[in-house]
Amino acid sequence: MSLDELPAGLHEAEDVTRHYDLVERAAGEGRAGELYELALTLRAAEPGWQRDAVLLHIQQALALTPGPGNAACAVRLAATEQLDSRVRLAAAQLASAQPVDNLLPLYEEYEQAPELFACLTQELVLRHPDIGQHGAVRRVTAHLADANHPLAILPLTLLPLEDSLDLPSYSLRGASYAIPFGPVERSGFPRRPGHQMPAVELLAPGLLTAAVENWAEDSNGRIEARAFRLAMPAELDAELLEGLGLTCLAGEGEVTVRAATPSEVMRVLFAAAATGSAYGSGRGGAYGRLLAWQSMTALAGGTRVEDAAGRTWVLFDASTAWFYQVAWDVGIAALDPDRLLVHVLAATDTD
Structure with missing residues:
Protein backbone atom coordinates (compact mmCIF):
# COMPACT_ATOMS: atom_id res chain seq x y z
CA MET A 1 0.00 0.00 0.00
CA SER A 2 1.27 3.47 -0.93
CA LEU A 3 0.25 6.86 0.44
CA ASP A 4 -1.95 7.37 -2.63
CA GLU A 5 -3.73 4.09 -1.92
CA LEU A 6 -4.18 4.70 1.81
CA PRO A 7 -7.62 6.40 1.72
CA ALA A 8 -9.22 3.56 -0.24
CA GLY A 9 -11.18 1.34 2.09
CA LEU A 10 -9.83 3.10 5.17
CA HIS A 11 -13.27 3.41 6.75
CA GLU A 12 -13.62 -0.40 6.58
CA ALA A 13 -10.30 -1.17 8.28
CA GLU A 14 -10.48 -2.99 11.61
CA ASP A 15 -6.93 -1.94 12.50
CA VAL A 16 -4.92 1.06 11.32
CA THR A 17 -1.46 -0.10 12.40
CA ARG A 18 -0.34 -0.60 8.80
CA HIS A 19 -1.52 2.90 7.99
CA TYR A 20 0.46 4.30 10.92
CA ASP A 21 3.57 2.46 9.72
CA LEU A 22 3.19 3.95 6.27
CA VAL A 23 2.77 7.48 7.64
CA GLU A 24 5.77 7.16 9.94
CA ARG A 25 7.97 5.81 7.15
CA ALA A 26 7.00 8.70 4.88
CA ALA A 27 7.77 11.25 7.61
CA GLY A 28 11.14 9.62 8.22
CA GLU A 29 11.91 9.85 4.50
CA GLY A 30 11.08 13.56 4.46
CA ARG A 31 7.97 13.21 2.28
CA ALA A 32 6.23 15.97 4.20
CA GLY A 33 4.42 17.44 1.21
CA GLU A 34 2.83 14.10 0.36
CA LEU A 35 1.66 13.65 3.94
CA TYR A 36 0.20 17.14 3.94
CA GLU A 37 -1.77 16.44 0.76
CA LEU A 38 -2.91 13.10 2.18
CA ALA A 39 -4.21 14.88 5.28
CA LEU A 40 -6.22 17.29 3.14
CA THR A 41 -7.67 14.35 1.21
CA LEU A 42 -8.65 12.58 4.43
CA ARG A 43 -10.29 15.69 5.82
CA ALA A 44 -12.64 15.62 2.83
CA ALA A 45 -13.24 11.87 3.11
CA GLU A 46 -16.02 9.97 4.80
CA PRO A 47 -15.95 10.53 8.58
CA GLY A 48 -15.04 7.66 10.86
CA TRP A 49 -12.72 6.68 13.68
CA GLN A 50 -10.22 5.26 11.20
CA ARG A 51 -9.98 8.50 9.27
CA ASP A 52 -9.68 10.55 12.46
CA ALA A 53 -6.99 8.28 13.86
CA VAL A 54 -4.84 8.43 10.74
CA LEU A 55 -5.33 12.18 10.41
CA LEU A 56 -4.08 12.70 13.95
CA HIS A 57 -1.16 10.37 13.31
CA ILE A 58 -0.12 12.35 10.24
CA GLN A 59 -0.08 15.52 12.34
CA GLN A 60 1.91 13.81 15.07
CA ALA A 61 4.38 12.13 12.69
CA LEU A 62 5.14 15.46 11.02
CA ALA A 63 5.54 17.29 14.33
CA LEU A 64 7.61 14.61 16.05
CA THR A 65 9.93 13.67 13.17
CA PRO A 66 12.74 16.28 13.05
CA GLY A 67 13.13 18.09 9.76
CA PRO A 68 12.37 21.56 8.42
CA GLY A 69 9.88 20.23 5.89
CA ASN A 70 8.07 18.14 8.45
CA ALA A 71 7.91 21.08 10.85
CA ALA A 72 6.58 23.41 8.16
CA CYS A 73 3.84 21.00 7.08
CA ALA A 74 2.91 20.24 10.68
CA VAL A 75 2.39 23.97 11.22
CA ARG A 76 0.34 24.27 8.02
CA LEU A 77 -1.92 21.42 9.12
CA ALA A 78 -2.32 22.69 12.67
CA ALA A 79 -3.08 26.18 11.36
CA THR A 80 -6.33 24.87 9.88
CA GLU A 81 -7.22 22.53 12.74
CA GLN A 82 -10.68 23.13 14.20
CA LEU A 83 -10.19 21.53 17.61
CA ASP A 84 -8.35 23.66 20.16
CA SER A 85 -7.02 20.55 21.88
CA ARG A 86 -5.35 19.42 18.64
CA VAL A 87 -3.76 22.84 18.19
CA ARG A 88 -2.35 22.72 21.72
CA LEU A 89 -1.07 19.18 21.17
CA ALA A 90 0.61 20.11 17.88
CA ALA A 91 2.39 23.03 19.55
CA ALA A 92 3.59 20.83 22.41
CA GLN A 93 4.86 18.11 20.08
CA LEU A 94 6.63 20.57 17.78
CA ALA A 95 8.39 22.20 20.72
CA SER A 96 9.41 18.84 22.15
CA ALA A 97 10.83 17.27 18.99
CA GLN A 98 11.83 19.88 16.43
CA PRO A 99 15.11 21.81 16.71
CA VAL A 100 14.51 25.48 17.36
CA ASP A 101 16.18 26.33 14.04
CA ASN A 102 13.41 24.43 12.24
CA LEU A 103 10.73 26.45 13.99
CA LEU A 104 11.99 30.03 14.07
CA PRO A 105 11.60 30.65 10.29
CA LEU A 106 7.96 29.55 10.57
CA TYR A 107 7.19 32.49 12.86
CA GLU A 108 6.86 34.55 9.68
CA GLU A 109 3.52 32.72 9.24
CA TYR A 110 2.25 33.87 12.64
CA GLU A 111 -0.76 35.77 11.26
CA GLN A 112 -2.04 32.57 9.60
CA ALA A 113 -2.25 30.76 12.96
CA PRO A 114 -1.98 33.12 15.94
CA GLU A 115 -3.34 30.55 18.43
CA LEU A 116 -0.86 27.91 17.31
CA PHE A 117 2.09 30.28 17.64
CA ALA A 118 0.87 31.59 20.98
CA CYS A 119 0.92 28.02 22.30
CA LEU A 120 4.14 27.15 20.51
CA THR A 121 5.93 30.13 22.04
CA GLN A 122 5.08 29.11 25.60
CA GLU A 123 5.83 25.46 24.90
CA LEU A 124 9.27 26.57 23.71
CA VAL A 125 9.75 28.70 26.82
CA LEU A 126 9.18 25.57 28.91
CA ARG A 127 11.82 23.61 27.01
CA HIS A 128 14.29 26.26 25.81
CA PRO A 129 15.04 28.88 28.50
CA ASP A 130 16.76 31.25 26.06
CA ILE A 131 14.03 31.27 23.40
CA GLY A 132 13.07 34.83 24.31
CA GLN A 133 16.36 36.06 22.89
CA HIS A 134 15.15 35.48 19.34
CA GLY A 135 13.64 38.48 17.60
CA ALA A 136 10.95 36.46 15.82
CA VAL A 137 9.62 35.17 19.13
CA ARG A 138 9.66 38.63 20.71
CA ARG A 139 7.81 40.13 17.74
CA VAL A 140 5.06 37.51 17.90
CA THR A 141 4.78 37.99 21.66
CA ALA A 142 4.33 41.73 21.14
CA HIS A 143 1.55 41.06 18.61
CA LEU A 144 -0.13 38.72 21.08
CA ALA A 145 0.02 41.38 23.77
CA ASP A 146 -1.52 43.95 21.42
CA ALA A 147 -4.33 41.50 20.72
CA ASN A 148 -4.86 40.86 24.45
CA HIS A 149 -4.19 37.15 24.02
CA PRO A 150 -4.43 35.41 27.42
CA LEU A 151 -1.00 33.79 27.05
CA ALA A 152 0.64 37.17 26.46
CA ILE A 153 0.87 37.84 30.21
CA LEU A 154 3.37 35.01 30.58
CA PRO A 155 7.03 36.03 30.32
CA LEU A 156 9.51 34.50 27.90
CA THR A 157 11.59 33.17 30.78
CA LEU A 158 10.74 30.82 33.62
CA LEU A 159 10.52 32.13 37.16
CA PRO A 160 12.56 30.55 39.96
CA LEU A 161 9.43 28.81 41.23
CA GLU A 162 9.09 27.10 37.84
CA ASP A 163 12.36 25.20 38.13
CA SER A 164 10.80 21.77 38.72
CA LEU A 165 8.03 21.48 36.12
CA ASP A 166 7.47 18.02 34.65
CA LEU A 167 7.13 18.04 30.85
CA PRO A 168 5.65 15.22 28.78
CA SER A 169 7.83 12.97 26.67
CA TYR A 170 6.19 12.34 23.30
CA SER A 171 6.63 9.42 20.93
CA LEU A 172 4.91 8.46 17.68
CA ARG A 173 2.69 5.99 19.54
CA GLY A 174 2.01 7.81 22.80
CA ALA A 175 3.29 10.03 25.58
CA SER A 176 4.50 9.71 29.15
CA TYR A 177 4.68 12.18 32.01
CA ALA A 178 5.14 12.35 35.76
CA ILE A 179 2.21 12.72 38.16
CA PRO A 180 3.45 14.67 41.20
CA PHE A 181 0.31 14.11 43.25
CA GLY A 182 -1.89 11.31 44.53
CA PRO A 183 -2.27 9.21 47.70
CA VAL A 184 0.75 9.35 50.00
CA GLU A 185 1.97 7.32 52.94
CA ARG A 186 -0.16 8.31 55.90
CA SER A 187 1.40 10.16 58.81
CA GLY A 188 -1.28 9.20 61.31
CA PHE A 189 -2.02 12.73 62.56
CA PRO A 190 -4.34 12.30 65.57
CA ARG A 191 -7.76 13.65 64.58
CA ARG A 192 -9.68 15.92 66.95
CA PRO A 193 -13.43 15.60 66.24
CA GLY A 194 -15.23 18.89 66.70
CA HIS A 195 -12.00 20.92 66.83
CA GLN A 196 -12.53 24.41 65.38
CA MET A 197 -10.15 27.25 64.64
CA PRO A 198 -11.54 30.77 65.27
Whole structure:
Protein backbone atom coordinates (compact mmCIF):
# COMPACT_ATOMS: atom_id res chain seq x y z
CA MET A 1 0.00 0.00 0.00
CA SER A 2 1.27 3.47 -0.93
CA LEU A 3 0.25 6.86 0.44
CA ASP A 4 -1.95 7.37 -2.63
CA GLU A 5 -3.73 4.09 -1.92
CA LEU A 6 -4.18 4.70 1.81
CA PRO A 7 -7.62 6.40 1.72
CA ALA A 8 -9.22 3.56 -0.24
CA GLY A 9 -11.18 1.34 2.09
CA LEU A 10 -9.83 3.10 5.17
CA HIS A 11 -13.27 3.41 6.75
CA GLU A 12 -13.62 -0.40 6.58
CA ALA A 13 -10.30 -1.17 8.28
CA GLU A 14 -10.48 -2.99 11.61
CA ASP A 15 -6.93 -1.94 12.50
CA VAL A 16 -4.92 1.06 11.32
CA THR A 17 -1.46 -0.10 12.40
CA ARG A 18 -0.34 -0.60 8.80
CA HIS A 19 -1.52 2.90 7.99
CA TYR A 20 0.46 4.30 10.92
CA ASP A 21 3.57 2.46 9.72
CA LEU A 22 3.19 3.95 6.27
CA VAL A 23 2.77 7.48 7.64
CA GLU A 24 5.77 7.16 9.94
CA ARG A 25 7.97 5.81 7.15
CA ALA A 26 7.00 8.70 4.88
CA ALA A 27 7.77 11.25 7.61
CA GLY A 28 11.14 9.62 8.22
CA GLU A 29 11.91 9.85 4.50
CA GLY A 30 11.08 13.56 4.46
CA ARG A 31 7.97 13.21 2.28
CA ALA A 32 6.23 15.97 4.20
CA GLY A 33 4.42 17.44 1.21
CA GLU A 34 2.83 14.10 0.36
CA LEU A 35 1.66 13.65 3.94
CA TYR A 36 0.20 17.14 3.94
CA GLU A 37 -1.77 16.44 0.76
CA LEU A 38 -2.91 13.10 2.18
CA ALA A 39 -4.21 14.88 5.28
CA LEU A 40 -6.22 17.29 3.14
CA THR A 41 -7.67 14.35 1.21
CA LEU A 42 -8.65 12.58 4.43
CA ARG A 43 -10.29 15.69 5.82
CA ALA A 44 -12.64 15.62 2.83
CA ALA A 45 -13.24 11.87 3.11
CA GLU A 46 -16.02 9.97 4.80
CA PRO A 47 -15.95 10.53 8.58
CA GLY A 48 -15.04 7.66 10.86
CA TRP A 49 -12.72 6.68 13.68
CA GLN A 50 -10.22 5.26 11.20
CA ARG A 51 -9.98 8.50 9.27
CA ASP A 52 -9.68 10.55 12.46
CA ALA A 53 -6.99 8.28 13.86
CA VAL A 54 -4.84 8.43 10.74
CA LEU A 55 -5.33 12.18 10.41
CA LEU A 56 -4.08 12.70 13.95
CA HIS A 57 -1.16 10.37 13.31
CA ILE A 58 -0.12 12.35 10.24
CA GLN A 59 -0.08 15.52 12.34
CA GLN A 60 1.91 13.81 15.07
CA ALA A 61 4.38 12.13 12.69
CA LEU A 62 5.14 15.46 11.02
CA ALA A 63 5.54 17.29 14.33
CA LEU A 64 7.61 14.61 16.05
CA THR A 65 9.93 13.67 13.17
CA PRO A 66 12.74 16.28 13.05
CA GLY A 67 13.13 18.09 9.76
CA PRO A 68 12.37 21.56 8.42
CA GLY A 69 9.88 20.23 5.89
CA ASN A 70 8.07 18.14 8.45
CA ALA A 71 7.91 21.08 10.85
CA ALA A 72 6.58 23.41 8.16
CA CYS A 73 3.84 21.00 7.08
CA ALA A 74 2.91 20.24 10.68
CA VAL A 75 2.39 23.97 11.22
CA ARG A 76 0.34 24.27 8.02
CA LEU A 77 -1.92 21.42 9.12
CA ALA A 78 -2.32 22.69 12.67
CA ALA A 79 -3.08 26.18 11.36
CA THR A 80 -6.33 24.87 9.88
CA GLU A 81 -7.22 22.53 12.74
CA GLN A 82 -10.68 23.13 14.20
CA LEU A 83 -10.19 21.53 17.61
CA ASP A 84 -8.35 23.66 20.16
CA SER A 85 -7.02 20.55 21.88
CA ARG A 86 -5.35 19.42 18.64
CA VAL A 87 -3.76 22.84 18.19
CA ARG A 88 -2.35 22.72 21.72
CA LEU A 89 -1.07 19.18 21.17
CA ALA A 90 0.61 20.11 17.88
CA ALA A 91 2.39 23.03 19.55
CA ALA A 92 3.59 20.83 22.41
CA GLN A 93 4.86 18.11 20.08
CA LEU A 94 6.63 20.57 17.78
CA ALA A 95 8.39 22.20 20.72
CA SER A 96 9.41 18.84 22.15
CA ALA A 97 10.83 17.27 18.99
CA GLN A 98 11.83 19.88 16.43
CA PRO A 99 15.11 21.81 16.71
CA VAL A 100 14.51 25.48 17.36
CA ASP A 101 16.18 26.33 14.04
CA ASN A 102 13.41 24.43 12.24
CA LEU A 103 10.73 26.45 13.99
CA LEU A 104 11.99 30.03 14.07
CA PRO A 105 11.60 30.65 10.29
CA LEU A 106 7.96 29.55 10.57
CA TYR A 107 7.19 32.49 12.86
CA GLU A 108 6.86 34.55 9.68
CA GLU A 109 3.52 32.72 9.24
CA TYR A 110 2.25 33.87 12.64
CA GLU A 111 -0.76 35.77 11.26
CA GLN A 112 -2.04 32.57 9.60
CA ALA A 113 -2.25 30.76 12.96
CA PRO A 114 -1.98 33.12 15.94
CA GLU A 115 -3.34 30.55 18.43
CA LEU A 116 -0.86 27.91 17.31
CA PHE A 117 2.09 30.28 17.64
CA ALA A 118 0.87 31.59 20.98
CA CYS A 119 0.92 28.02 22.30
CA LEU A 120 4.14 27.15 20.51
CA THR A 121 5.93 30.13 22.04
CA GLN A 122 5.08 29.11 25.60
CA GLU A 123 5.83 25.46 24.90
CA LEU A 124 9.27 26.57 23.71
CA VAL A 125 9.75 28.70 26.82
CA LEU A 126 9.18 25.57 28.91
CA ARG A 127 11.82 23.61 27.01
CA HIS A 128 14.29 26.26 25.81
CA PRO A 129 15.04 28.88 28.50
CA ASP A 130 16.76 31.25 26.06
CA ILE A 131 14.03 31.27 23.40
CA GLY A 132 13.07 34.83 24.31
CA GLN A 133 16.36 36.06 22.89
CA HIS A 134 15.15 35.48 19.34
CA GLY A 135 13.64 38.48 17.60
CA ALA A 136 10.95 36.46 15.82
CA VAL A 137 9.62 35.17 19.13
CA ARG A 138 9.66 38.63 20.71
CA ARG A 139 7.81 40.13 17.74
CA VAL A 140 5.06 37.51 17.90
CA THR A 141 4.78 37.99 21.66
CA ALA A 142 4.33 41.73 21.14
CA HIS A 143 1.55 41.06 18.61
CA LEU A 144 -0.13 38.72 21.08
CA ALA A 145 0.02 41.38 23.77
CA ASP A 146 -1.52 43.95 21.42
CA ALA A 147 -4.33 41.50 20.72
CA ASN A 148 -4.86 40.86 24.45
CA HIS A 149 -4.19 37.15 24.02
CA PRO A 150 -4.43 35.41 27.42
CA LEU A 151 -1.00 33.79 27.05
CA ALA A 152 0.64 37.17 26.46
CA ILE A 153 0.87 37.84 30.21
CA LEU A 154 3.37 35.01 30.58
CA PRO A 155 7.03 36.03 30.32
CA LEU A 156 9.51 34.50 27.90
CA THR A 157 11.59 33.17 30.78
CA LEU A 158 10.74 30.82 33.62
CA LEU A 159 10.52 32.13 37.16
CA PRO A 160 12.56 30.55 39.96
CA LEU A 161 9.43 28.81 41.23
CA GLU A 162 9.09 27.10 37.84
CA ASP A 163 12.36 25.20 38.13
CA SER A 164 10.80 21.77 38.72
CA LEU A 165 8.03 21.48 36.12
CA ASP A 166 7.47 18.02 34.65
CA LEU A 167 7.13 18.04 30.85
CA PRO A 168 5.65 15.22 28.78
CA SER A 169 7.83 12.97 26.67
CA TYR A 170 6.19 12.34 23.30
CA SER A 171 6.63 9.42 20.93
CA LEU A 172 4.91 8.46 17.68
CA ARG A 173 2.69 5.99 19.54
CA GLY A 174 2.01 7.81 22.80
CA ALA A 175 3.29 10.03 25.58
CA SER A 176 4.50 9.71 29.15
CA TYR A 177 4.68 12.18 32.01
CA ALA A 178 5.14 12.35 35.76
CA ILE A 179 2.21 12.72 38.16
CA PRO A 180 3.45 14.67 41.20
CA PHE A 181 0.31 14.11 43.25
CA GLY A 182 -1.89 11.31 44.53
CA PRO A 183 -2.27 9.21 47.70
CA VAL A 184 0.75 9.35 50.00
CA GLU A 185 1.97 7.32 52.94
CA ARG A 186 -0.16 8.31 55.90
CA SER A 187 1.40 10.16 58.81
CA GLY A 188 -1.28 9.20 61.31
CA PHE A 189 -2.02 12.73 62.56
CA PRO A 190 -4.34 12.30 65.57
CA ARG A 191 -7.76 13.65 64.58
CA ARG A 192 -9.68 15.92 66.95
CA PRO A 193 -13.43 15.60 66.24
CA GLY A 194 -15.23 18.89 66.70
CA HIS A 195 -12.00 20.92 66.83
CA GLN A 196 -12.53 24.41 65.38
CA MET A 197 -10.15 27.25 64.64
CA PRO A 198 -11.54 30.77 65.27
CA ALA A 199 -11.77 32.15 61.74
CA VAL A 200 -14.02 34.03 59.35
CA GLU A 201 -14.55 32.49 55.95
CA LEU A 202 -13.90 34.83 53.02
CA LEU A 203 -15.00 34.69 49.42
CA ALA A 204 -12.42 32.51 47.67
CA PRO A 205 -10.84 34.10 44.57
CA GLY A 206 -12.46 32.85 41.40
CA LEU A 207 -9.15 31.83 39.83
CA LEU A 208 -8.18 29.70 42.82
CA THR A 209 -9.49 26.62 41.00
CA ALA A 210 -8.03 27.44 37.57
CA ALA A 211 -5.43 24.66 37.52
CA VAL A 212 -7.88 21.88 38.42
CA GLU A 213 -11.10 22.96 36.73
CA ASN A 214 -10.38 20.56 33.86
CA TRP A 215 -10.65 17.68 36.37
CA ALA A 216 -14.34 18.48 36.85
CA GLU A 217 -15.02 19.58 33.27
CA ASP A 218 -13.42 16.58 31.54
CA SER A 219 -13.65 13.85 34.14
CA ASN A 220 -15.16 12.89 37.50
CA GLY A 221 -13.30 15.41 39.62
CA ARG A 222 -14.51 17.40 42.58
CA ILE A 223 -12.94 20.56 43.95
CA GLU A 224 -12.93 22.52 47.18
CA ALA A 225 -11.58 26.08 47.24
CA ARG A 226 -11.75 28.10 50.46
CA ALA A 227 -10.30 31.23 52.05
CA PHE A 228 -10.20 32.16 55.75
CA ARG A 229 -9.07 35.00 57.98
CA LEU A 230 -7.92 33.67 61.35
CA ALA A 231 -8.78 35.38 64.61
CA MET A 232 -5.17 35.11 65.73
CA PRO A 233 -1.84 34.18 64.09
CA ALA A 234 -1.30 30.45 63.73
CA GLU A 235 1.04 27.89 62.24
CA LEU A 236 0.04 26.22 59.00
CA ASP A 237 -0.15 22.60 60.07
CA ALA A 238 -2.54 19.67 60.31
CA GLU A 239 -4.19 21.09 63.42
CA LEU A 240 -5.04 24.33 61.64
CA LEU A 241 -6.44 22.58 58.56
CA GLU A 242 -8.37 20.21 60.78
CA GLY A 243 -10.06 23.13 62.51
CA LEU A 244 -11.21 25.03 59.41
CA GLY A 245 -14.16 22.76 58.70
CA LEU A 246 -12.95 21.71 55.26
CA THR A 247 -15.30 19.36 53.45
CA CYS A 248 -12.39 17.33 52.10
CA LEU A 249 -11.24 16.53 55.66
CA ALA A 250 -14.65 15.75 57.12
CA GLY A 251 -15.29 12.37 58.68
CA GLU A 252 -12.96 9.55 59.54
CA GLY A 253 -9.54 9.09 58.00
CA GLU A 254 -5.92 10.06 58.49
CA VAL A 255 -4.54 13.44 57.44
CA THR A 256 -1.04 13.95 56.10
CA VAL A 257 0.50 17.42 55.89
CA ARG A 258 4.02 18.36 54.84
CA ALA A 259 5.78 21.66 54.33
CA ALA A 260 6.37 22.56 50.70
CA THR A 261 8.32 25.10 48.68
CA PRO A 262 6.69 27.33 46.05
CA SER A 263 8.47 25.24 43.40
CA GLU A 264 6.85 22.05 44.70
CA VAL A 265 3.43 23.66 44.71
CA MET A 266 3.87 25.04 41.21
CA ARG A 267 4.97 21.60 40.02
CA VAL A 268 1.70 20.12 41.30
CA LEU A 269 -0.48 22.90 39.87
CA PHE A 270 1.24 22.77 36.47
CA ALA A 271 0.84 19.00 36.20
CA ALA A 272 -2.83 19.21 37.21
CA ALA A 273 -3.51 21.84 34.57
CA ALA A 274 -1.24 20.65 31.77
CA THR A 275 -1.61 16.87 31.82
CA GLY A 276 -5.10 16.59 33.27
CA SER A 277 -6.92 13.91 35.17
CA ALA A 278 -8.45 10.45 34.83
CA TYR A 279 -10.39 11.08 31.62
CA GLY A 280 -9.02 14.45 30.57
CA SER A 281 -5.76 15.21 28.80
CA GLY A 282 -5.35 18.63 30.39
CA ARG A 283 -4.75 21.92 28.64
CA GLY A 284 -1.16 21.42 27.47
CA GLY A 285 2.01 23.15 28.56
CA ALA A 286 1.20 26.68 27.38
CA TYR A 287 -2.23 26.99 28.98
CA GLY A 288 -1.11 24.72 31.77
CA ARG A 289 1.46 27.33 32.71
CA LEU A 290 -1.14 30.10 32.60
CA LEU A 291 -3.66 28.18 34.70
CA ALA A 292 -1.00 27.19 37.23
CA TRP A 293 0.02 30.85 37.51
CA GLN A 294 -3.60 31.82 38.10
CA SER A 295 -4.12 29.29 40.88
CA MET A 296 -0.74 30.06 42.43
CA THR A 297 -1.48 33.80 42.41
CA ALA A 298 -4.88 33.26 44.03
CA LEU A 299 -3.40 30.99 46.68
CA ALA A 300 -0.75 33.63 47.38
CA GLY A 301 -3.29 36.38 47.98
CA GLY A 302 -4.37 37.34 44.49
CA THR A 303 -1.85 40.03 43.53
CA ARG A 304 1.26 38.63 41.84
CA VAL A 305 2.55 35.11 41.36
CA GLU A 306 5.90 36.30 42.69
CA ASP A 307 4.22 36.86 46.08
CA ALA A 308 4.24 33.08 46.49
CA ALA A 309 7.82 33.34 47.77
CA GLY A 310 6.60 35.14 50.90
CA ARG A 311 3.93 32.58 51.83
CA THR A 312 4.13 29.45 53.93
CA TRP A 313 3.02 26.41 51.92
CA VAL A 314 1.90 22.88 52.69
CA LEU A 315 0.75 19.96 50.61
CA PHE A 316 -1.83 17.72 52.27
CA ASP A 317 -3.74 14.54 51.67
CA ALA A 318 -6.29 12.50 53.61
CA SER A 319 -7.89 9.08 53.61
CA THR A 320 -11.31 10.62 54.15
CA ALA A 321 -14.33 9.73 52.05
CA TRP A 322 -13.97 12.93 50.03
CA PHE A 323 -10.66 11.98 48.39
CA TYR A 324 -10.94 9.17 45.85
CA GLN A 325 -7.39 8.00 46.68
CA VAL A 326 -6.74 6.58 43.21
CA ALA A 327 -4.03 8.71 41.59
CA TRP A 328 -5.43 12.23 41.34
CA ASP A 329 -5.49 13.80 44.80
CA VAL A 330 -4.34 17.37 45.43
CA GLY A 331 -4.32 19.37 48.65
CA ILE A 332 -2.60 22.77 48.88
CA ALA A 333 -2.75 25.44 51.56
CA ALA A 334 -0.99 28.80 51.85
CA LEU A 335 -0.56 31.12 54.82
CA ASP A 336 0.29 34.82 54.44
CA PRO A 337 3.30 36.43 56.19
CA ASP A 338 1.10 37.75 59.01
CA ARG A 339 -0.09 34.17 59.62
CA LEU A 340 -3.72 35.29 59.44
CA LEU A 341 -4.91 34.63 55.88
CA VAL A 342 -5.28 31.03 54.67
CA HIS A 343 -6.15 29.84 51.18
CA VAL A 344 -6.93 26.18 50.51
CA LEU A 345 -7.33 24.22 47.27
CA ALA A 346 -8.24 20.53 47.20
CA ALA A 347 -9.14 18.37 44.22
CA THR A 348 -9.66 14.68 43.55
CA ASP A 349 -10.63 12.55 40.56
CA THR A 350 -11.20 8.91 39.70
CA ASP A 351 -11.52 6.73 36.63
